[in-house]
Amino acid sequence: xxxxxxxxxxxxxxxxxxxxxxFGGYALAALASVAVLALPMSKPQAVLxxxxxxxxxxxxxxxxxxxxxxxxxxxAGLIVAAxxxxxxxxxxx
Amino acid sequence: MKADKEAQxxxxxxxxxxxxxxxxxxxxxxxxxxxxxxTGTVSYFKDELSQWTRPxxxxxxxxxxxxxxxxRIADELGNVAAGSSQWSIRLPDGRNNSVYAFWRTRGQGQxxxxxxxxxxxxxQKISSRETLGGEFFFxxxxxxxxxxxxxxxxxxxxxxxxxxxxxxxxxxTHKRIFxxxxxxxxxxxxxxxxxxxxxLSVFGLPFHFMITYTGLVTLMALYMxxxxxxxxxxxxxxxxxxxxxxxxxxxxxxSGQSAPLASVEDMVRQAQERWGKGNVGRVTFVHPGDAAARxxxxxxxxxxxxxxxxxxxxxxxxxxxxxxxxxxxxxxETRGVLYALHLGRFSDTQTRWLYFLVSFMGTAMVGTGLVMxxxxxxxxxxxxxRPHFGFRLVERLNIASIVGLSIAMTAFLWANRLLPHPMExxxxxxxxxxxxxxxxxxxxxxxxxxxxxWIEQFWTAAALLFLLPVLNALTTQxxxxxxxxxxxxxxAGIDVTCWALALLHVVLAVRTARNRSIVQSKRMPxxxxxxxxxxxxx
Amino acid sequence: MIHLLALGLCLxxxxxxxxxxxxxxxxxxxxxxxxxxxxxxxxxGAGVLxxxxxxxxxxxxxxxxxxxxxxxxxxxxxxxxxxxxGWGRLAARTARRRQNDARVRSVTxx
Numbered sequence: 001x002x003x004x005x006x007x008x009x010x011x012x013x014x015x016x017x018x019x020x021x022x023f024g025g026y027a028l029a030a031l032a033s034v035a036v037l038a039l040p041m042s043k044p045q046a047v048l049x050x051x052x053x054x055x056x057x058x059x060x061x062x063x064x065x066x067x068x069x070x071x072x073x074x075x076a077g078l079i080v081a082a083x084x085x086x087x088x089x090x091x092x093x
Numbered sequence: 094m095k096a097d098k099e100a101q102x103x104x105x106x107x108x109x110x111x112x113x114x115x116x117x118x119x120x121x122x123x124x125x126x127x128x129x130x131x132t133g134t135v136s137y138f139k140d141e142l143s144q145w146t147r148p149x150x151x152x153x154x155x156x157x158x159x160x161x162x163x164x165r166i167a168d169e170l171g172n173v174a175a176g177s178s179q180w181s182i183r184l185p186d187g188r189n190n191s192v193y194a195f196w197r198t199r200g201q202g203q204x205x206x207x208x209x210x211x212x213x214x215x216x217q218k219i220s221s222r223e224t225l226g227g228e229f230f231f232x233x234x235x236x237x238x239x240x241x242x243x244x245x246x247x248x249x250x251x252x253x254x255x256x257x258x259x260x261x262x263x264x265x266t267h268k269r270i271f272x273x274x275x276x277x278x279x280x281x282x283x284x285x286x287x288x289x290x291x292x293l294s295v296f297g298l299p300f301h302f303m304i305t306y307t308g309l310v311t312l313m314a315l316y317m318x319x320x321x322x323x324x325x326x327x328x329x330x331x332x333x334x335x336x337x338x339x340x341x342x343x344x345x346x347x348s349g350q351s352a353p354l355a356s357v358e359d360m361v362r363q364a365q366e367r368w369g370k371g372n373v374g375r376v377t378f379v380h381p382g383d384a385a386a387r388x389x390x391x392x393x394x395x396x397x398x399x400x401x402x403x404x405x406x407x408x409x410x411x412x413x414x415x416x417x418x419x420x421x422x423x424x425x426e427t428r429g430v431l432y433a434l435h436l437g438r439f440s441d442t443q444t445r446w447l448y449f450l451v452s453f454m455g456t457a458m459v460g461t462g463l464v465m466x467x468x469x470x471x472x473x474x475x476x477x478x479r480p481h482f483g484f485r486l487v488e489r490l491n492i493a494s495i496v497g498l499s500i501a502m503t504a505f506l507w508a509n510r511l512l513p514h515p516m517e518x519x520x521x522x523x524x525x526x527x528x529x530x531x532x533x534x535x536x537x538x539x540x541x542x543x544x545x546x547w548i549e550q551f552w553t554a555a556a557l558l559f560l561l562p563v564l565n566a567l568t569t570q571x572x573x574x575x576x577x578x579x580x581x582x583x584x585a586g587i588d589v590t591c592w593a594l595a596l597l598h599v600v601l602a603v604r605t606a607r608n609r610s611i612v613q614s615k616r617m618p619x620x621x622x623x624x625x626x627x628x629x630x631x
Numbered sequence: 632m633i634h635l636l637a638l639g640l641c642l643x644x645x646x647x648x649x650x651x652x653x654x655x656x657x658x659x660x661x662x663x664x665x666x667x668x669x670x671x672x673x674x675x676g677a678g679v680l681x682x683x684x685x686x687x688x689x690x691x692x693x694x695x696x697x698x699x700x701x702x703x704x705x706x707x708x709x710x711x712x713x714x715x716x717g718w719g720r721l722a723a724r725t726a727r728r729r730q731n732d733a734r735v736r737s738v739t740x741x
Contacts, residue, residue, distance in 0.1 A: 033320040041424075043324045044334040048424035050320040051313040052431070055306060059257045063265070066114045067107050092323055296709045299701055398694035430694070439695060443634040447702030454709070 013071035020071070024078045025061035028085070029054040035088035108266055115262040116466065120487070122252045123463045124494035129249060130456040131498055132234040133304075137437060137449045139227030140188040141583045146226035146509045148569040150190050150212075150219055152581050157213045159184045159373045160361040165216030166192050167357045171382065173218070174198075174207065178347070180378040184361075185213050186371060186393060222514035224523055229505065235312070238524065243315070249308075250316050256305045263294060270295055290465050293458035300451045301458065307435035310428060336418075337425035340402045342379045342387045350384040355412030357388065363414065364390040364405055372396065378409065386410055394438040401429030460495045467491060489538040489546070496550040497534030499598065503557040503591075504530035510561075510568045544605070551602035558595035562588035633690050637699065640683035641707035647676030649711055658719060680704065 033050030037043070061081075065074040119126075135142070144150070162184060170180050174196040182194045195208040210219045225232075232238070236245035270291065294301070314321065325331040335341050357376065364373045372393035379387045386409025391402065406416040421429065433439055437448045467488050474480050480488075508526035512519055538546045565588060566572030576585035649655050651672035656664050664672075683703065688696035 030317060030319045033317050034323045037320060037324050042422065043330070044337050045422040045424040047320040047324050047334060048337070048422075048428055051317045052310060052424065052428060054313070054317045055254070055257065055309045058254060059261055062258050063111075063114075063261055066110050066262075069106075089323075292709075292712060296705050296712070300705060396692070396695070398698060434698065439698075444695075444699050444702065447699065447706065451702060451705050454705075 016071040017065050017074050020074045020078055021062040021065040024075070025058045025065065028061050028078055028081055029058035031082055031085045031089055032057045034092060035085040037092040038088040111262040111265040115259055115266055118255045118259040118262060119459075119462050120466055122255045123459060124490055125248065125252045126256055127456065127459045127463065127494055128498055129234055129252060130452065130459050131502070132230040134449060134452040134456050135502070136227065136231040136234055137445055137452065138587075139231045141587065142227030142230070144188075144190055144226075144583050145587045146224045146506070147191070147219075147221040148565075148571050148584075149221040152579075152583065153185070153190045153213070156187050156371050157185060159371060160358045160365060162192060162213045162216075163361045163373075163376050164356065164358040165213070166194060166211050167354065167376075167378070167381075169211060169216045169218075170194060170196065170378075171354075173209070175382060177207075178344075178380055180381055182376045184373050184376065184393075186395075191219050222509070222512075223516070223519040224509055225520045226509075229524060229527075230502070235308075238528070246312055246315055250312055253305055253308050257302075257309070260298070260302055260305060264298070267291070287465055287468075290458060290461035293454050293461060297451050297454045297458065301455050303434060304452070304455065307431045310431045311435055313428075336402070337421045338402070338428070340375065340377055340389050340391050340404045342377065342389050342406060344379060345385055345387075347380045347383040348385040351382055352384040352386070352410045354378070354381055354386060354388070354409050355407075359412055360388055360390055360405070360407045364392070367405070367417075368392045368403075369396070381409060384410055387415075394433075395441075396439065398433045398439050399426060399429040400432040400436070400438075401426050463487075463491050463495065488543050489535070492538040492543065492546050492550060493531070493535035496547065496554055496598075497531055497538065499554040499594075500534050500550060500557060501527050501531035503554065503561060506561055507557065507564065510564050547605050548602050551598050551605065555595045555598035555602060558591045558598065561591045633687065634699070634703070637683045637687050637703045638707060640679050640686070641703045642710060644676045644679035644683065645704075645707050645711040647672045647679065649715060651676060655715065658715075658722065 033047075033054045036050035036053070037046045039046055039049075041049070061078060064077050068074040068077060144152070163182060166182050167180075170177075170182070174180060177196040177198060179197040180194065181196070182192060183189075185192055190213070191210040192213050193208070193210055195206050198205045198207050210221075211217065212219045235249045236242050237248060238245070240248075309316065321331070321334065325334065332341065332343075361373055361376065372395050373390060374393040375391045377389045377391070379389075381388075388407045388409050389404045390407070391404040394400075401421045403419045404417075405414060406418070407413065408415055420426075437445065440448060467484065470484055470487075471480065474484065505523055505527040508523040512522055512526075516522065534550060537550065541549065562573050565584075571581070571584050573585060573588045575581070576583075576588065650659070650664075651669050653663050653669075656662070656669075663669075684696070684700045687700050687703075690696065691699065
């Protein structure tokens with residue numbers, strides 16, 4: 001029983017990273033696709049730019065999550081990026 | 094000194110984590126990706142396949158005059174689809190021998206529409222066996238089947254994201270592969286799966302990356318609607334963006350007065366003057382037969398790598414040119430180019446073959462990757478004779494997803510030739526046959542020992558592919574010798590390609606069988622020397 | 632026609648680039664070629680590839696030409712690569728056969 005608990009505990013960081021990559025990454029990409037509207041270009045072009053770039057951002061976020069030294073660092077990186085983008089996205093909303 | 098060691102350890106750490114990410118990103122949806130890749134590869138010739146699946150339709154030795162065809166079909170739609178608020182006609186180019194048209198019908202809400210294929214020379218609806226033809230593989234490629242369309246597209250999109258991550262992590266893991274490309278010791282030893290996977294990945298890397306990213310772009314409005322939702326509050330604003338993406342005519346209200354359409358032929362002729370004789374693509378009618386009718390004639394796909402809209406808008410009842418749209422904003426043009434790169438519709442025949450071959454290499458890359466996982470894992474098993482459930486599952490799914498798909502796709506074409514026509518829901522039954530055969534290959538893979546299953550399915554695929562042109566000769570009036578004699582490169586090309594693919598499957602079957610005997614023959618080389626020495630001693 | 636020309640040029644270009652690597656030189660010629668030859672091969676290879684690109688862009692447009700170029704470079708690289716593997720296998724087989732013959736000869740001579 002102890003061994004099982006230890007095993008589950010050990011996979012915690014991995015599961016955390018998977019959550020960060022799959023959901024955190026998507027959220028970040030979505031956030032970026034809204035934040036881009038704050039750029040000085042016409043609305044349709046800005047919307048399209050945001051969509052086009054979103055997949056690169058998602059992929060970069062996933063790579064970051066698994067390249068970071070620890071699961072905590074993975075989340076920290078995503079949160080920092082989100083903190084930068086959120087005010088921009090809010091100003092558009 | 095210490096900083097160097099730290100950097101080295103960090104480098105190895107990244108290499109390892111990216112390697113793990115690459116393996117799992119590739120493996121988890123690898124089977125879906127393989128199916129998407131193979132059906133996508135085949136889709137580059139979907140128009141040709143659609144011709145092959147309708148052998149009753151005579152081939153067109155020349156592309157008919159698009160202007161005349163447009164008029165004929167428009168006249169026919171006036172009978173078939175009178176009262177419809179919107180028609181759309183796809184004019185024939187060198188690759189189709191029928192005209193595909195669809196129109197809005199007064200059905201449930203706004204989504205109802207009718208569709209049909211028309212003969213370009215007579216304007217009448219064609220009568221040939223009911224089939225989806227090449228369109229089945231094309232649609233399966235990005236929205237699967239039996240699922241609500243949106244779910245299928247989401248699954249395809251998720252798979253594409255996994256692929257994108259697999260590509261990027263693969264490059265990070267093997268950074269040196271580009272530098273060492275021609276200096277690697279390739280081709281030595283039994284690790285052919287690993288080397289094949291690496292080689293295929295490297296050659297086609299620009300293509301694989303491009304095709305994956307552009308695939309996501311084609312459905313980006315579905316995957317990332319947030320910007321659109323945040324920016325546009327009214328339908329009018331939304332239409333601003335729609336007009337950057339495709340031919341867009343202000344729908345407007347019909348006046349209620351009926352008035353005949355002006356000469357569609359003239360409108361298309363003006364477009365031909367602008368873009369070239371055979372380079373008119375789609376003709377769209379809004380409120381045809383009404384006084385407020387509008388007609389948009391769009392440019393064809395040849396000669397430019399972009400799908401961004403270029404069209405001429407005419408007043409329907411008078412034929413007066415109202416507006417020419419030939420450019421869009423920078424982001425919209427970028428999206429147009431990326432979309433065009435994915436579909437490759439601008440290609441001439443040789444370029445289309447290039448797309449097919451490189452995409453085929455991509456398919457093989459995914460397949461060899463899946464197999465490589467089982468090969469590597471087997472060497473790490475505690476008891477190779479009795480692998481654990483997860484391993485066995487992956488091994489069997491590999492067989493059904495890889496060779497099984499070849500068998501199923503060929504079975505679809507067999508069904509096209511064998512099912513009686515006319516038949517109720519015939520097109521659907523061809524598709525049921527595809528899935529039924531695919532399910533059978535999975536059953537076979539589960540019941541047989543793995544190696545035997547691979548070999549038996551390779552031979553089955555080879556036989557089905559080899560016999561398909563024979564079946565064609567027996568069941569239609571267009572056997573290979575006729576096609577060759579008449580220069581019908583569509584039919585001849587497909588028949589010959591089937592034979593080439595059959596040969597490929599034979600080679601794979603033989604190599605897989607031979608792999609077994611390599612393990613046994615390890616003891617052989619010592620024997621002749623022993624005999625020779627003992628013989629000499631006597 | 633232009634496709635054949637482009638593919639041929641790309642094949643020549645990649646073959647030259649392959650021969651400009653020491654590994655291949657040792658495998659095929661038995662020794663490393665002089666440095667000047669290596670640099671020359673590298674320059675020639677790159678030059679021929681650029682020539683192929685130029686011809687394609689001139690014949691078609693920039694966009695279509697670039698796409699076709701990327702297709703031909705992929706195919707040409709794959710073909711040269713497979714040819715090198717085939718050469719390597721052939722060379723290994725003849726070397727092994729010569730070794731076996733020599734061994735059998737030395738045994739039976741006794």
